[in-house]
Structures are given as structure tokens and as C-alpha cells.
Amino acid sequence: MSAALGIAPPRTAAEEHIVPVDGHPDVRVRVYWPGEERTPPGAGLPVLVYFYGGGFTIAGIDWVSWDARLRTRARDAGIVIVAADYAHAPEQRFPTQPEQCWSAFEWTHAHAAELGASRDRIAVGGSSSGGDLAAAVTLMNRDRSAHPIAFQLLENPALDLTMGHVDMAGIDARMPGVIVRAAGRNLVRQYLGDDAAIARRPYASPLRAASHAGLPPTLILTSELDPLRGDGEAYARALSAAGVPVTALRFVGQTHGSLGSTGFVPAADVAHRLIVAQLRTLYEEAAA
Template sequence: MPRPRNGRFRRPTLDDAVARYENRIAPLLAPEPKDPAGRRRVASENDTRVSAALGIVPLDTATRDELVPVDGHPDVRVRVYWPDADPAARGADLPILVYFYGGGFTIAGIDWVSWDARFRQRAHDAGIVLVAVDYAHAPEQRYPTQPEQCWSAFEWVRAHATELGGSPWRIAVGGASSGGDLAAAVTLMNRDRANHPIALQILENPALDLTIGHADMAGIAASMPGVIVRTAGRQLVRQYLGDDAGTARLPYASPLLAASHDGLPPALILTSELDPLRGDGEAYARALSDAGVAVTAVRFIGQTHGSLGCTGLIPAADAAHRLLIAELRTLHSADARRVESAR
């Protein structure tokens, strides 16, 4: 809730840097059509055009694409990012981050310039192996295809960790928005199916309750009524889950609604004040804490759903990047005793 000032409640305000960024890119954005394939195509073109205008150039670091089989569902492509120009040597024992991009389950992917640049920068700055998962889009593919693809990718990474120059004992999972939903789902699937060690989960503005029951409209501008935001959210959810409303209550669809959060990995959760999904992220942080899971939750004031990805352009995004990198770098040393014990 906004805090009272002089006896009145103050509505949250947009960060000036975010406002300048939005004004800068607005003329570059072509309107997206309503059909899913057309919307996906135009959104990709917008990403390419905006990235070029902003001077976003991905680092020249080593990568390799692999195709991972998924039992009962389409295979999923993953891209391995190494921190330097050459792949890490086998057995280099680097931490690994398995990451799921955000795009409302319907757009985006690892080939988008903005996401590719972000993955390269994070792998380089943290000195880790990052494996980005190009899970399928809805509505062409619907739940449970996406969480099963993400689970298979996680299993593949663990099986090939040493070959990739990483450590099977220093694997983290992470995701943003819809990808945060999938990352949290993978931690539940892992607990239920295999209980492999996961050192950390990183959730950035995650969608975690697809019933839209925890959405927080307190920071939405008066020009964008909450009913419109909720309607748009439900349309995306329907494309992903289908018409059966009960599917949204399944734990691998809405991790926040799982019956138990015991035994999940430590978490870093980032939320933005002006993002309706802030309610999801902060409620999940409380659920994890109540279950005895170590969790750090950070709310960025004046930020929107997408602004924390704009490093080099918005100071708060730079701060979020430094926080994530610092957290990932702890995996280089913090798990050393556990690695030796496990061996």
C-alpha cells in the first residue's frame, strides 16, 4: 500500500529514468496484431529495432546450441553461454545458471537480441555457465509442455554439467515473468521427482499465481484501470493453460498455490513497485520464508514490469544487475564444503 503523506495516501510514481526510456522507445514500437503468430513476429521485430537504436550489442562470448529430448512433448532447444570467448574446459567446476526467459508464455525467446545480450553479460560478469532454455510458445503449445521442457532441460544440464565446464553441485535456476513461473515450477518438480541439489533460485518479477489472485494493482496508473490489466493477464493465461480454469490451481502452473513449499532452494526474488506481479513475488517470498526457506526479496521503487532489464539505461536496472551478479558469484565459493561432502 502507498504510504500516507500529510494524512493522505501517496500514489507510487514512475522513476524519471524509466519515463525517459519509455518516451525514447515509444516511436520505435510497431503495434502488435492480435493473432498470436503475428504478435510474436512484430514483437521480435520491435526488439531488434529497439536494441539497435539503443546500441545493444551482445558480447562476443562462446555459445553452443543443443536440442534436448522431452518425453511426450516437443524437444526443446537450449543455448549454453560461457563467460569468455572460449568454452570452459571440461571439469572447470563453474557454477551453472539454468534460465527461462520471460514473454507471457507467448512471445520472446533466446534469439531475441535483448535476451541474448543479457545472457552473455550475466555469464561473463558472474563467471558462470548460463544455459538458456527456448521453451515453446502458447497457444500452439500449452501447459504442461513448457514446464516439462524446462524440467528436461534442467535434467540435461545436470547430466552434462562436467562436460560443459560446470559443477552438478552448483546449479541454480532462474527466470523472469513467465520464466519465473517456470523456474519456480522446476524447483517443485525437482523436489517431487528427484531432489537434486539446487543451490539457488532467482526470480525476477515472477508470475506465480495464474489465477491472478495475488496481482497487486496499487501501483498501476489511473489511466490503466486494474480491470484492464487483469483482463489482459487472463487472456495470456488462457492461451497458456486453455479454457479449464482449474488448471491454474495446479502447483506446476501456479507455484505460489502449491500445498507445501518445504525443501525448496534458497531464493532471491526481485519485484518492481509499479508491476501488478509484485503481489505474486512478495507473497511467494513470504510462503518460502514461512516454510523455512532462506529468501531475500527486494522491491525496486518506481520501476515497472520490464524496466529492470534495461541495464545501461536505467540506474535501478544497473543496481539489480549488480545484485544478481553478486549473488551468482557467491556460488563459486560458498558451496565448496558441500561439494567436497557430496563427493
């Protein structure tokens, strides 16, 4: 599919590392630099720790589409990106994935200088299931380490795995809501197992955390024709109520995956430019 669409990763430097995870399988991370050469240690570039989307069960940093998107973002924003190749369900289940993502974040913070990045200009982001994991990591950071996070970027995120905030209003009537909900519950069951109570835990469903105070400024992108728009927009309201600066943008006429189709969907090109502009503000953080 990627070849048919002409999707090819740009020529940017990258390097892989294996990060140990206490009590869980190690996680592979890939570091992307903005140029064709590795950024030298101590350069102090901003860095984004990012988690791909795939319903907790598919995809990864080796998928051409994700690899190309991350390389392009690193190049266009002039930043370092560290992407975690967290484990798939059902072979590995919660809490393996958030713990792997947390360890990738902690590793990035500890090794920022040697990666040519600055630990004072770190952002966290993710798409879909990766948005769930990104939001979980910011909660874990608040609860465990309180490292400064400049902002979090959530793209069509899944944030309530009880499916209590799924919004079917934008779905075509020819796609019955019961089918969409059944598919969603199947993915959740593969990730969390059969105990429905696990879905109410904050690191599984960040929207259901008892408090959202102390979380980083957040940019949330949602799509009109995506049932998960309810999660993202409810999270924006929860963050705002907790005093967290938040911007939420709904892309009219877009589906869950269409914002990733840069070069083919005009709205995706707009989303890319918006995200790049937001990532570039990380340069301002150091001067603040």
C-alpha cells in the same frame, strides 16, 4: 529496437543443443560461457539454468535483448548459463513448457562436467513467465529427483495464474485495473486453455503448491509499478513460512520491464550488480 538502443551481445562463447522431452516437443538450449572460448570440460564452474520472460507467448533466446543479457551475466558472474527456448502458447500449452524446462534442467545436471560446470553448484532462475517456470522446476525437482539446487532467482515472477495475488496498488490510475486483469487473463488462457482449474495446479501456479518446504534459498526481485509484485512478495512470505531462506527486494518506481534496461535505467544497473553478486556466491557453495 535493440539496434536503436545500441544493445549488442558481447563476444562470449555459446553452443546449442536439442534436448528430448518425454511426451512433448524437444527443447533447444543455448549454453553460454563467460569467456570468448568454450570453458573446458571438468572446469567445475557454477551454472545457472535460466528461463526467459515473454508472457508464455513471445520472446526467446534469439531475441537480441535476452541473448545480450544472458551473455553479459555469464561474463560478469564468471559462470555457465544454460537457457531453454521453451515453446510458445497457444501453439503449445501447459504442461509442455514446464516439462521442457524440467528436461533442460535435468540435461544440465547430467552434462555439467562436459560443459565445464559443476552439478554441485547449479542455480535455477527466470523472469516473468520464466520465473513461473523456474519456480515450477524447483518444485518438480523436489518431487522427482531432489538434485541439490544452490538457489533460485526470480525476477518479477508470475507465480499465481489464477491472478489471485495480482497487486494493482502501484499502477497509475490512468491504467484501469480491469484492463490489466483482462490482458493477464488472456495470456493465461492462451497458456493454460479454457479450463480454469488448471491454474490451481502447482506446476502452473507454484504459489499455490500445498507445501513449499524443501525448496532452495531464493532471491526475488519485484517492481513497485508491476501488478506481479503481489505474486513475488506473496511467494516470499510462503517460502519464509516454510522455512526456506528468502530475500525479496522491491525496486521503487520501476515497472515490469524496466529492470532489464541496463545502461539506460539506473535501477536496472543496480539489479544487474545484485544478481551478479548473488551468482558469484555459487563459487562459495563448493567450499562450504
